[in-house]
Amino acid sequence: MTDPRRTLVTGVIGSDTHIVGNRILSMALEKAGxxxxxxxxxxxxxxxxxxxxxxxxxxxxxSSLYGQGELxxxxxxxxxxxxxxxxxxxxxxxxxxxxxQTWTEVEQRFLEMGFDRAAPPxxxxxxxxxxxxxxxxxxxxxxxxxLTKGGSKAGGL
Amino acid sequence: MNAPATADLARLPLTEQRLPDDLxxxxxxxxxxxxxxxxxxxxxxxxxxxxxxxRHKQLAQVMRHAVAERxxxxxxxxxxxxxxxxxxxxxxxxxxxxxxVVPTTTDSYTRNEQWHLAQQGIxxxxxxxxxxxxxxPMVNYGVARARELIDAVDKPAIMLTxxxxxxxxxxxxxAGGYSGYLGSGIAYTTSYTxxxxxxxxxxxxxxxxxxxxxxxxxxxxxxxxxxxFLTGTNIPPSIAIITxxxxxxxxxxxxxxxxGLEMGETLHLVQDxxxxxxxRELCQDYLVRKGYGDVFTPVTLLHWMGAWPQDDxxxxxxxSYGGTLAAISGAASVTTKSxxxxxxxxTPQINAEGLRMTRMAIYLARKIRLDGMRExxxxxxxxxxxxxxxxDKTLEMGDGDVALGAVRAFEAGVLDVPWSPNRGxxxxxxxxxxxxxxxxxxxxxxxxxxxxxxxxxxAKLRQRAAQEGVAFGHELxxxxxxxxxxxxxxxxxxxxMR
Numbered sequence: 001m002t003d004p005r006r007t008l009v010t011g012v013i014g015s016d017t018h019i020v021g022n023r024i025l026s027m028a029l030e031k032a033g034x035x036x037x038x039x040x041x042x043x044x045x046x047x048x049x050x051x052x053x054x055x056x057x058x059x060x061x062x063s064s065l066y067g068q069g070e071l072x073x074x075x076x077x078x079x080x081x082x083x084x085x086x087x088x089x090x091x092x093x094x095x096x097x098x099x100x101q102t103w104t105e106v107e108q109r110f111l112e113m114g115f116d117r118a119a120p121p122x123x124x125x126x127x128x129x130x131x132x133x134x135x136x137x138x139x140x141x142x143x144x145x146x147l148t149k150g151g152s153k154a155g156g157l
Numbered sequence: 158m159n160a161p162a163t164a165d166l167a168r169l170p171l172t173e174q175r176l177p178d179d180l181x182x183x184x185x186x187x188x189x190x191x192x193x194x195x196x197x198x199x200x201x202x203x204x205x206x207x208x209x210x211x212r213h214k215q216l217a218q219v220m221r222h223a224v225a226e227r228x229x230x231x232x233x234x235x236x237x238x239x240x241x242x243x244x245x246x247x248x249x250x251x252x253x254x255x256x257x258v259v260p261t262t263t264d265s266y267t268r269n270e271q272w273h274l275a276q277q278g279i280x281x282x283x284x285x286x287x288x289x290x291x292x293x294p295m296v297n298y299g300v301a302r303a304r305e306l307i308d309a310v311d312k313p314a315i316m317l318t319x320x321x322x323x324x325x326x327x328x329x330x331x332a333g334g335y336s337g338y339l340g341s342g343i344a345y346t347t348s349y350t351x352x353x354x355x356x357x358x359x360x361x362x363x364x365x366x367x368x369x370x371x372x373x374x375x376x377x378x379x380x381x382x383x384x385x386f387l388t389g390t391n392i393p394p395s396i397a398i399i400t401x402x403x404x405x406x407x408x409x410x411x412x413x414x415x416x417g418l419e420m421g422e423t424l425h426l427v428q429d430x431x432x433x434x435x436x437r438e439l440c441q442d443y444l445v446r447k448g449y450g451d452v453f454t455p456v457t458l459l460h461w462m463g464a465w466p467q468d469d470x471x472x473x474x475x476x477s478y479g480g481t482l483a484a485i486s487g488a489a490s491v492t493t494k495s496x497x498x499x500x501x502x503x504t505p506q507i508n509a510e511g512l513r514m515t516r517m518a519i520y521l522a523r524k525i526r527l528d529g530m531r532e533x534x535x536x537x538x539x540x541x542x543x544x545x546x547x548x549d550k551t552l553e554m555g556d557g558d559v560a561l562g563a564v565r566a567f568e569a570g571v572l573d574v575p576w577s578p579n580r581g582x583x584x585x586x587x588x589x590x591x592x593x594x595x596x597x598x599x600x601x602x603x604x605x606x607x608x609x610x611x612x613x614x615x616a617k618l619r620q621r622a623a624q625e626g627v628a629f630g631h632e633l634x635x636x637x638x639x640x641x642x643x644x645x646x647x648x649x650x651x652x653x654m655r
Contacts, residue, residue, distance in 0.1 A: 012578075015265035015274075017319075017349045019578040020390050021464075024635055041578035042269075042351040066265055067291035067501050071278060095501035098238075098288045121500050122467055122642065 006136060007057040009048055011039030014072035018065035021094070025061070028125040034132075045076055049083045059089035059132065062115075067098040070109070077114025089135055091128070093119030171356050173410045173560040176367045184364060188324045192272050194299030195325060200371065203332040206304070207377040216258060216313035216337035217378040217415040220455045223257075223489045229519045230490035231255070231480075231512050232457075234317055235505070236262030238282035238290030240302055244309050246505045251310040254509030255516060258490065259312045261335070264292035268320035268349070272296050291502055295326050303333020315339060315380070321346040321358040327365045331372065337380040338365065339419070341404035343563055344384045347574045347582045355567045355581050359560050362404075363411055370412025381408055382417035382457070385436075389421055389462030390576040391588040391637050393596045394432035395543035395606075397421070399572065401436055402443050402548050406559045409449040417455050419492070421462035422482055423596045424475070424641065429458060430486040430527045431536035439544055455489035458482065460515075464642035465498040471645050472496040476511050480518030485525045491515060499642065536595075539610065543598075546605050547571065570603030589633040590640060591617035592624050599634050 010026045012018055019041040026038040037055050039047055048060050060080075064072060073092060080088055092115045097106050103120045110118040117131050169180070176184070189195035212218045223230050233250055237243045243261070250256045266275040275294040282289045295303065295316070307314055315337030316330045323340050330338060346358025369379045383404040385397035401418040408416050418436055422429050433456045440454045460479040466472055473496055483491035495511035497503035503511070527533040550571050555562020566572040573586040585602025597614040598606070615629075622629040627636075640648070 015269045015271065017351070017578050020388070020576045020638060023576070024638065027635075040351060065501075068265055068278070068289070071274075071281065071289055098291055098502050099504060100497045100500040100507075122464075 005035075006059070006132075007035040007037065007055050008132075009037045009039065009052045009055065009057045009060045010063070011043035011048055011051075012041045012063045012065070013043055013045060013048070014064065014066075014068055015042060016064055016066040016068070016072075017041045018063070018094075021065070022063040025063070025125055025128065028129070029061075029132075032129055045072060045079060048076075049079050049085065052080070052085055052088060053083050057088065058136070059091065061128070062090070062092045063094050064092065064096055065094045067095060069094065069096040070098075073110065073113055073115070075113075080114075087139075089132075089139075090115045091117045091119065091131070093123055093128070095121050171360065171560050171564065173407055173558050175370075175411055176363060181364075181367050181371075185328070185368075188364070189328060191325055192296055194296055194329060197300040198328050198332040200332075200375075203334075204372060204375045204377050206332075206334050207336065207372065207379075210307075210334060210336070214307070214311070214313050214336070215378075216315055216380040219258070219313050220380055220415065220417060220489060221453060224453075224455050227487070229480075229484045229488055229523075230257035231493055231515050231519070232258035232315065232490055233260055233493045233495075233508050233512055234262050235260050235503075235508055236264065236290075236292030236317075238264060238278055238288040238292075238294065240298055240305075242282070242288055243293040244306055246508075247306055247310050247314070249505035249509055250512065251312050253506065254512030256312060256509075256512050258337070259310045259314045260317050261295065261306065261314060261330070262292040262317040263295050263320070263326060264290035265319070266290070267292065267294045267296055267326060268318060268322070270320075270322045270325070288502075295329055300329055300332045303330060303335065307334035313337060313380075315382070319345065319349050319384075321350045321353050322361055323365045324361060327368060331368065331379065337382060337417075338369070339382040339384055339417075340365070341383040341400075342407060343404050343572075344387055344400045347400075347567075347577045347579050348384070348388045349578075351578050351580060353579070354564075355579075356560075356564050359407060359563065363407065363560075366408045366411035366413045373412060373414055378415050380415045380417060381413050383408070383419060385419050386421035386459050386462050387574050388576045388578075391463060391590065391596050391634075392421055392575060393543075393588050393598055394420065394423065394428060394435065394540050395547075395598075396574065396586065396588075398432070398436045398439055398540065398544050399547050399551075400574075402440050402544065403551065403559055403563055403572075405440050405452070405454060406443060406447055406449075407563075409444055409447070409452050410559070414451060415453050417457055417489070419457045419459055421459045422479055424461055424478070424482070425594045425596070426482055426485060427527065427530070427532050428536055428595050429482045431533050431540055433458065433486040433488050435537045435540040435544070439541060439548075443548065456487075457490045457492060458486060458488040459492040460494040460511075461641060464639055465494070466642050466644070467499040468644065469496045472498060473514060475641070476514045477518045480515035481522045483515075484519040484522035485527065487526065491519070539613065542610050543606055546607060550605050571605060573602045573604050587631065587634040589618055589637040590621070592621040593617070596637075599631075
């Protein structure tokens with residue numbers, strides 16, 4: 001299922017140091033056969049984009065656990081477009097906002113910001129692997145009718 | 158984007174020694190000039206303010222009393238992005254949660270000295286009517302506002318700042334009447350930063366410790382505290398205690414006399430009780446050895462610092478059990494979490510609920526102690542046999558100087574922290590949970606633990622691997638990261654007879 005030619009950029013955005021889940025995710029993605037550019041904790045948005053341009057990446061996976069992700073992720077898609085990464089796949093996941101808010105609202109907020117998928121607190125590595133396989137396959141062979149973005153199933157994981 | 162870091166005027170070679178008065182005075186002037194609110198810091202006025210605080214609002218005194226009376230105090234975390242939201246939170250934690258110590262957690266921009274970003278966060282929070290910051294931007298609001306917060310509660314207040322850059326936040330908080338400050342050079346640098354060197358982290362906290370000592374010289378004892386919970390991810394007690402010993406020696410060298418030590422709960426009752434006793438005894442041993450006979454070192458346990466279950470009922474069990482553990486271990490205080498932990502920052506009410514759950518558990522367990530119990534004594538001895546060789550090697554590497562020794566020991570991997578984001582930390586040591594629920598060391602990396610001690614750890618973990626039919630290796634460490642967050646039916650099946 002996994003396409004080994006695909007390059008993924010991972011990291012924890014902004015002033016956030018929560019590295020553990022992101023490191024385990026990066027290890028699992030590598031094990032699944034992807035080329036992973038792991039930027040680690042405390043990574044500014046611009047560094048994600050710079051790394052994606054330099055490595056000609058296919059997707060950027062942004063982690064945020066500390067609640068300020070909503071501020072840090074604003075304009076992320078626009079910055080990608082400005083850098084020429086118009087079609088890059090963008091995922092975001094973690095504890096994305098301050099406080100326990102309804103996931104469907106949080107998800108909608110991040111999809112509107114231009115992320116293709118948003119993973120709720122506690123989402124598992126296997127889910128992310130399924131999403132990637134599905135989304136890359138869809139890009140190569142667009143289905144009719146096209147897939148609705150960000151399946152609501154994610155909320156129940 | 159950021160305020161410029163303090164320039165290295167007359168940067169002395171790194172040493173544990175007390176910062177000279179004239180140099181410290183110059184460093185302070187320069188530090189206070191980095192953001193407009195720094196101008197309001199006046200040490201004479203601040204000393205007067207602290208002197209006028211009632212004793213029950215002075216954390217140093219409150220901690221001393223708690224230990225004398227064998228109490229286990231409660232303290233939550235908490236901080237919101239605007240003054241009003243934060244004041245309401247502090248009041249709720251005091252009145253509804255009966256917190257013994259009221260916290261102010263700073264937001265992550267403040268922690269990284271990105272005060273311009275924090276300002277935007279304040280404005281956005283006000284515009285949207287909800288906190289967009291994960292804490293209170295202490296520097297932006299300044300001294301006068303801090304004093305209003307202190308006036309709003311009837312408890313001592315502590316700064317929780319998750320930063321290796323505490324210099325301006327510390328100045329403003331102390332001047333505002335905060336009598337406690339959590340943070341240290343080794344622990345926070347290895348747990349909360351990526352690029353900052355261990356040396357710079359130590360230097361930054363030498364400043365804060367020297368500042369606390371400046372108040373001490375003027376008759377005001379402040380409570381400094383060390384965050385030995387580190388990365389909060391399955392930290393075995395010995396790893397925590399090694400950093401407790403080193404950070405507390407560094408603080409004592411600057412003149413600090415009231416220094417708390419924190420450890421995350423392992424969630425194994427016997428191991429936690431052994432850890433608290435070992436931490437207290439080892440820190441005092443080394444302090445006395447270095448000639449500091451008068452440093453008060455209360456120990457604090459923290460509710461589980463790893464990943465939490467999403468189920469409220471499971472989370473409530475960890476909170477209550479965490480209070481029980483703290484009380485039985487003889488900790489002077491426990492730092493609490495709430496049932497919202499899996500989702501991030503709790504509301505004031507849910508936060509207060511976590512405090513009351515913990516408080517009830519402490520009440521029930523108040524007189525129980527494990528002293529004399531074989532398993533407890535053995536575990537305490539094991540922890541000491543892990544800590545001593547590493548601390549001794551570190552001191553030897555610094556020719557007796559703790560600061561130099563720590564820097565060199567991290568370079569060599571003699572000191573190490575699991576799951577650290579810092580580039581200066583090898584993070585080769587790997588912990589995992591054994592079949593009985595103790596945290597053990599799966600891979601010591603380059604840390605010089607005695608061979609027979611490592612054999613004990615490995616044997617325990619092999620037992621678990623065999624029991625679960627998994628390979629003895631890295632996978633044990635990874636599954637241990639998620640274990641406590643798993644659904645309870647998976648951890649303890651009710652279909653066990655089928």
